[in-house]
Amino acid sequence: MSGKRGLSLIVLVLVAIAFPASGALDEKVALRSSQAAIGRELGDYRLVDSREREVRLSDLRGQPLIVNFIYTGCFQVCPTVTKALAIAVAEAERTVGPGKFRVATIGFNLPFDTPQAMKQFAKQQGISAPNWLFLSPQADTLPQLIADFGFSYEQTIAGFDHLLQASIVDANGRIYRQLYGDRFEAPQFVGPIVELLANAPRALGDVAGLYEQIRLLCTIYDPTSGKYRVNYAVVIEIIVGLSIFLVGIPVLIFEWRRRRRADHPAASG
Structure with missing residues (x-):
């Protein structure tokens, strides 16, 4: 055995010992686990953002939340995948407006996915949006965290074989949809973000909120452009219908009172 060949063999053995591979990810099992998570209410986990501030998963409730897992x-x-997600996020913001949902990218390779590493990863992808957090979990709760999301990965010599998954979580912390792939x-x-926002309760008397609700309900996908757009014809029809209804209420009340007076005339003195 030559010296170079022997050295290469030693390196391979050391790598195998340092990074034991448990085999390729079983995609069927991983997908079943992921789909089983739909409808699950997520636990409250403590994470740290890229500025080393503590963030609890419950802090992100109140709006739809998109979560994906990476390793730096x-x-x-x-x-x-992260850049593809950024494109999708931009399209969603164009459709529903900025600040209507949050995004969280969580690093699962501890202890290497530190807040500093996550910050560098975000910078490399050109992401600096205030509603997009890059988070490091706690080592003791990481297994339960990924189990809650239905996320799966297997360690290999080359790194990790993992499910390409993005989870859409509703405002109450329940997984609403699971998306897969690199696009x-x-x-x-x-679509799911529009659905969640359209079904969100609005305060009575909030005219701006009412209009926004109608706008979201009338948002449709245009396959020609590949984008979502608002069908303003439907919006106008709804507004006109509401206007006629509101104008008609006083008329109905007046007619009801007139007939009541006619049926019950006042007694003469």
Whole structure:
């Protein structure tokens, strides 16, 4: 055995010992686990953001939340998926407006996915949106965290074989949809966010909120452009219908009172 060949063999053995591989990810099992998480209420986990501030998962309730998992040592798939997610997020914001939902990218490779590493990863992907958090979980709760989300991964010599998954969580902390792949088409990504926002309760008397509710309900997907748009014809029809209804109420009340007086004339003195 030559010296170089022997050295290469030693390196491979050391790598195998340091990073034991448990085999490729079973995609069927992973997908079943992921789908089983739909409808599940997530636990409250403590995480740390890229500015080293504590964030609890419950702090992110109140709005739809999109969550994906990455590891910062990934140099191809995770950056590609994250950039694709950024494109989908931009399209969703164009459709529903900015600040209507949050995004959280969680690093699962501890102890390497530190707040500093997550900050660098975000910078490399060109993401600095205030509603997009890059989070590091706690080592003791990481297994339960990924189990709650139905996320799966297997360690390999090359890194990790993991499910390409983005979870859409409703305002109450329940998983609403699971999306898969390295691209996110508008109907699959924007649609659930529109649904969650359209079904969100609005305060009575909030005219702006009422209009926003109507606008979201009338948002449709245009396959020609590949984007969501508002069908303003339907919006106008609804507004006109509401106006006629509101104007008609006083007329109905007046007619009801007139007939009541006619049926019960006042007694003469």
